[in-house]
Amino acid sequence: MxxxxxxxxxxxxxxxxxxxxxxxxxxxxxxxxxxxxxxxxxxxxxxxxxxxxxxxxxxxxxxxxxxxxxxxxxxxxxxxxxxxxxxxxxxxxxxxxxxxxxxxxxxxxxxxxxxxxxxxxxxxxxxxxxxxxxxxxxxxxxxxxxxxxxxxxxxxxxxxxxxxxxxxxxxxxxRKEDLVTREDSTFGRVARYIDRHYAEDLSIEQLARQFYLSPYHLSHIFR
Structure with missing residues (x-):
């Protein structure tokens, strides 16, 4: 169809x-x-x-x-x-x-x-x-x-x-990933975004604005 x-x-x-x-x-x-x-x-x-x-x-x-x-x-x-x-x-x-x-x-x-x-x-x-x-x-x-x-x-x-x-x-x-906490959810969303936009010039500040996070918090999640 x-x-x-x-x-x-x-x-x-x-x-x-x-x-x-x-x-x-x-x-x-x-x-x-x-x-x-x-x-x-x-x-x-x-x-x-x-x-x-x-x-x-x-x-x-x-x-x-x-x-x-x-x-x-x-x-x-x-x-x-x-x-x-x-x-x-x-x-x-x-x-x-x-x-x-x-x-x-x-x-x-x-x-x-x-x-x-x-x-x-x-x-x-x-x-x-x-x-x-x-x-x-x-x-x-x-x-x-x-x-x-x-x-x-x-x-x-x-x-x-x-x-x-x-x-x-x-x-x-x-599906392998099963339980979702607040931190897991944020990590997964950011990781999927990076995977789909890997060819772009991404920065911590840009990603932080995209997901309404502070750069410090985002850096902490991906330490």
Whole structure:
């Protein structure tokens, strides 16, 4: 499916329809595609109390905040937002920025809080190209069926969503870096930024301004 065919939002189950679904089974609420190619945009800090979200960064780069931790994101990244988690995003202004997101309701995974994709002490940002490619393919199929709205499209979307959840589970289980403290989060964000901008003339002062840190604190983290 061509990315140009993706739309802003496709509803799979309306809130009224979801009220009649079994409460112990997850469902695909909607899939949305954002194309912010006309300069810098930013979302307001918000949360969805009963919906978890799996977000794919298709193009561009920017910053994504989850529960007051800010992460550098770029094409190929996956961000997991549990229900009730505060989050927002700030795309980089000088390049096209596209995201593709599926919202999941009634999520209850073993050993996790309700509406959660990860435990609160784990980093919500992943860069695993194999799972990203598979998730993108599943999401695009969901979007197509939700756009066509042929009889049975909701069931098809449900199966695709469950397959996506299994990929997310494998993605989370396969990552080596696990627990995230405040210092780990800052270190990881700065390290990813340096890795992606290594060809530029970077300085401690510039990096400190970029991440709202003091040069002394940044030097201490990377001592």
């Amino acid at each position: 061509r990315e140009a065919e993706l739309n802003r939002q496709r509803v799979v189950f309306t809130p009224q329809e979801a009220a009649h679904l079994p409460q112990d089974r997850p469902y695909a609420a909607y899939i949305c595609h954002y194309d912010w190619a006309e300069g810098e945009h930013a979302t307001l800090m918000h949360c969805h109390e009963r919906l978890a979200e799996v977000l794919l960064i298709l193009k561009g780069s920017g910053r994504y905040t989850v529960d007051l931790r800010r992460y550098e994101v770029a094409a190929g990244d996956v961000v997991l937002c549990s229900g009730g988690a505060l989050h927002d995003e700030f795309p980089q202004a000088d390049q096209p920025y596209q995201t593709l997101c599926v919202a999941i309701g009634n999520l209850a995974l073993a050993d996790l809080p309700p509406y959660s994709l990860l435990s609160p002490d784990r980093c919500p940002l992943f860069h695993q190209p194999e799972q990203f490619a598979d998730l993108k393919e599943l999401f695009c199929l969901m979007d197509r069926y939700a756009a066509e709205r042929e009889p049975g499209f909701q069931e098809l979307c449900q199966h695709l969503m469950l397959a996506s959840l299994e990929l997310v589970r494998r993605m989370a289980a396969g």
